[in-house]
Amino acid sequence: MEARPGGRSARVRDAVRQATLVELAENGYGGLTMEGVASRSGVHKTTVYRRWGSPEGLIADALELAGSEPWPIPDTGSLRDDLRGIVELVRSGFADPVAGPIASAFVSAAVQGSGPAQALHAFFASRHEQAAPVVERAIARGEVPPGTDAAELIRLAVSPVYYRLFITHEPVTERDAERAADAALAAARAGVLRE
Amino acid sequence: MEARPGGRSARVRDAVRQATLVELAENGYGGLTMEGVASRSGVHKTTVYRRWGSPEGLIADALELAGSEPWPIPDTGSLRDDLRGIVELVRSGFADPVAGPIASAFVSAAVQGSGPAQALHAFFASRHEQAAPVVERAIARGEVPPGTDAAELIRLAVSPVYYRLFITHEPVTERDAERAADAALAAARAGVLRE
C-alpha cells in the first residue's frame, strides 16, 4: 500500500512540528530534546524517534516548513531603500521575541549537523533568488552597473548582520543595518560586484 | 591553602585541553563528550566533570588558550592588499584540515552557549583591534577618508566569508575572499564607514 499523506499521520506530523517550534522558542536548539517534543505534542516518544530520528531531523523538517513562506521584498523605487529594507527585515526578524529564537535555533542547528545545513542552504538560496529582482530593477534604472551580481549584492548587504549576531556576538543596531546596506550599495556602484 | 597553579593540576589541565582540541578536530562540537575527553586525556571522568562541568566549559577554556595567539597581520603598503590578505587568512584558516574544524567548533559552541559566546566575543574584539593598524596606516596614506571606522571596515571585509561558511553553507573560493575585501574597500573609499 502507498504512503498516507493525510489523516492521522498528518496530524501527528503537525503536532510534532508545532511542538518543535515551541520548544525551540523556549529552550533553543541545545534544549531541543526528543522527549520534550514527544510529551508536549502528545505523540509517543518511540514515534518521534522513528519518524524523525534525532533533533536534527526535527529541525530539518521544521525548516522545510519555514522555508516555504515567502519574503516581503520591498520595492521603493530606490535601491538604497530597498537594500536597507531587506537588511532591516533580517535584523528585526532576529530581534523579534517569538521568531528570533526560532530562527537562531535554525542557524545553530545548521552549524552542527549536515542535514539542517543542507536545509538552510536551500532556504538561503531561495531567499537570494527572491531578493534578486530588487537588484535587477536597479540595473534597469541605471543605479548600479549592468552585470552586477544580484545574489552577491544581497549577501554583502546582510552578512554583517549575521556576522555580529552569530560570530562575534555583538549587538546589532538599526544603524548597523543601514550602514551594511549602504556599504553594499557603494561597492556595487564601484563595480566590484560585476561578474 | 592557596591554589596550586603548577604540578599535577597543571598536567591534568594541559592533558584535557589537548584532548579537547583533538576531539573537536575529529568530531566537531556536537561530538565533544566529557567521557571522550576523559578517556583520551587519561584523566578520570569525574575530574573532568568537576573542573569543567560540561562541554561548554571545555570549549571556553580551550578558546581562552587559542585567543592568546597573535595574528600575522599583513603590511604590504596597500590597503587593498592588506585587506585581501586578512580575508584570505580567515578563509584559508577555516579551509585548513587541522585548524579549520577546531575553529568551526568554536563558532558552533558559541552559537549554543553563552559561556563560549562571551569567550568568542572577546576573541573577536581582540582580532578587530589587532587588525585596526592596517586601516590607520591607510588613512595616513590617504587611501581612505579620515575617520573611517577601522573595526567596521574589518567586519565588512570578513563577514561575507563567515556568512557563506556558517549561515548559508556555501563554498568559499579565493575569489570570493578577494571580492569581499575589494567591496569593503570600495565602501570605505565612498565614505560610508566614517563615524
Add this chain to the structure above:
DNA sequence: CTCCTATCGCTACTATTGTTGCGTTAAGCT
C-alpha cells in the same frame, strides 16, 4: 624530611536517553 590538604582516581549509584518487539488503531480501498 615530614606533615597537611587540595586535587585526583575509583567504585557504585541514579537519571536520562535511545531501542526493541508486539499489540492496537485507523486510513483508504473495494
Add this chain to the structure above:
DNA sequence: AGCTTAACGCAACAATAGTAGCGATAGGAG
C-alpha cells in the same frame, strides 16, 4: 460496511550521561 496494512502507542529493556562518597596521591610549607 468490511478488510488490509501502514503507522502509532505501549511497556520493558539497553546504553549512555552524570553524580556521590571515600580513599589515595602528590604539591608545597615548615
